[in-house]
Amino acid sequence: MSPVLEAGNLRVTFGTSVAAVRGVSLTMNRGETHCLVGESGCGKSVTALAIMGLLSRTAHRSADILRFHDYDLTRLSERGMARLRGDRIAMIFQEPMTSLNPAYTVGSQMAEVFQRHRRVSRATALDRAAELLQRVGITAPGLRLKQYPHQLSGGLRQRVMISMALMCEPELLIADEPTTALDVTVQAQILRLLQNLQRELGLSLLLITHDLGIVARMADRVSVMYAGEIVESAPAGALFAAPTHPYTRGLLRCIPVPRQVRRDEPLGSIPGVVPRIAPDFVGCSFRDRCAQAMPDCARHVPRQRATIDHDYLCRLPTDWTRAEAA
Template sequence: MTDTILEVDGLSVDIATPRGTLHAVRDISFSVRRGETLCLVGESGCGKSMTSLAIMDLLPKAAKRNARRLAFAGQDLSKASKRQINALRGNRMAMIFQEPMTALNPAYTIGNQLIEAYRQHKNASEAEARERAIFLLSKVGIASAAERLGQYPHQLSGGLRQRVMIAMALMCGPELLIADEPTTALDVTIQAQILRLLADLQRELGIAMLLITHDLGIVARIADRVAVMYAGQIVEEGPTASLFQSPKHPYTQGLIDCIPVPGRTVPGGRLGVIPGVVPSLVGDIRGCSFRDRCSRTQPICSQAPPVYETPDGQRWRCILEDAA
């Protein structure tokens, strides 16, 4: 059995708009191994969430997905029927959505929403599903778990709702967990708790995790590998330690320069900044999409940049062969 649980090769997502076709995701490729955490990083609007929705086959109707290969545990998702996808989604592959208040149904209790999917996928009795729900709510740190089953989402705090979402994603024992910015709406203390919880559960249960975030501080603590997205493309990918110690793409360097470093960043001093804004993804995009914001741009940047790779697997898409 292969160690790779998710294979993405040449994934693109196009959306028709009145102004033309929006190329939300542009020919990206990556893989996730069993038990591994891959972090997908980038600014808002770079295509991270669209990537996750494309994998889960949850794209809006106007969006069109194409890929040379999109496979989960060897099964080709691009050729799977709706019935096959439904059998996988929520069962062997699950997702934690960005905002639990919109992902949870306000008209149903927490118990209803946890139990339904488990009974659907596992053909279990209500008693078995209820026992599983109580166990997982306790596992994610929710006290009085049995009593929580009768509550509605609006009766819980943001931190508790996020923990419910994690429990819901784990109900059927998935092999792959996609977490789309699971700490965005939470305060710093709760963020740290949720991240620690995800890391502990992933190690304990051996789940592969695709974590989507724009926070490199989170990445440094939790990721085995990192893929940096910009304007719908992956511009750099590699092991976390290598990427942080020696970022190759100017965009990755800019993101890292924006992070305060204890002992190096002067209190009250100015942090790094990336000038400009992400370009429009409507219509054809030629050459390097970062060239209008890059301090090292050259005339040749108007051409498609080559891809370089180091022996340890760090790859980047840029005319610059070395960041040094």
């Protein structure tokens, strides 16, 4: 089966001084949940916006491959992209107010999304909106449809945004920290909803999160991002069982047993901060924070295979952790 989404060597720069995404490659299959994890500032949101074609004008995007099914997104016109967006590809933004217009009621915004892509009456669109609000756990959807975004709490706005993204039953949903603002009960409800949709519709989910509880619960595959690069990517089980990149090991340090991760468990904290990377940067961007760094880490860093579907970007051999433990 051909992949739903394929990105190869995706790059995004802002002006001449910031390389926010540096050669990201990933493939998403039907029904798969791919979690993108990493500290704040690693380039997760910019990667998502680059796929959606929603970067700001100051950004420059390039890619060897950027495909959604048979569509070459590097060549698709803005009109063509707008036809896919909201319909077959949808995104839940990190900040709800990015996609909600304060001047229109929830109902009219949700109906508009649906009517833009489907030939249906406004009444049908509003019925669909009410049904989706109910599915994300909003009671009295009729009342909410008549309200404006500023009349809703942050949690409600987030849920409205999630239902809006689901209006057209997208095949690919990119969700950028979709449940961060929500309490644990609602969060569980939304994650269950997403899992049900995956079963029912074969939805592919690119889920950006820094909550390892969510990763352990949802991910089929995990890609760890650092300073604009995917530094390790593996099936979720393999990543938790045998994290190989020193950065991944730092993030996962707080997990004693993968299946017993507590909800809301923060990523392990590693001393230092994510550096800003200029386009001409050479070597391993993690070297200032890495306990294993060696002089050669300032030169080219190879992408290595730990197993056939597990790779990492580091000079260390795959079994270095065993040597470290010995």
